[in-house]
Amino acid sequence: MTSHDCNKVVLKMYLALDGELSTDEMREFLFELDRCSCCFRSFEQEKSFRAYLVSKIERRCMPESALEQLRKTLGMPNLMRIS
């Protein structure tokens, strides 16, 4: 069994949460979390922080007046908002 290195696990943690690990890398990462409660705690904290961030960042939709302007500029009177 390889030795556990918290710094390396933290590096992988960001990649894991950003969906940038392959299936094998993810499996390895989860195994390391099982080996160390500190890493597991950091992972849970980071996960909560991300969720909090996403829930609090303001999202804005294009105002109807701007859409009307766009219809005129593009010469597309039937342009519809699709979301």
Place this chain on the structure above:
Amino acid sequence: MFQREFVPQMDTLYNFGFHLTYNEVDAQDLVQETLLKAYRFINSYQEGTNAKAWLFRILKNAFINEYRKRARQPDPIDYEEVVHYQDREDASYSGYVDLRQEIFQGLMGDEVTIALNNLPVDFRTVVLLCDIEGFTYEEIASIMDIPIGTVRSRLHRARNMLKEELKTYAANQGFKENR
């Protein structure tokens, strides 16, 4: 095709433009310029390719061209930071800013928008593209014209900056970390 492939991205483009400029009119202008450009080049667009990443790239370039030109001088802090972190690549990962859930849960929420707004625009952009729009590192690298290693280090740095700022807000509101 324009209506099917590009128009569904209009609101996310507007939101991205708004967070880059923090100005509704400028955001509208950016979306308009982006969609006009996409319309003009529609014949070179291959249906089914990554329309969203392409449109975001156009908008980001429009932002750089139009809005940085307006500044009295380029923002030297952004570029210095970027060069610094590019050089260090993964070395910049060494710091992990610990932010306990009870600290940020005690905040009102507006602080996140303010903290994000306070980030240098290159750092704000990677957070928006990754956390809000869900782009992959590869897509972000292509939208921003930077290496993937820089996307990684810039995201890491940006999130740490956000955490530090939120910690400061929490401390100002009387939250004691050691309680």
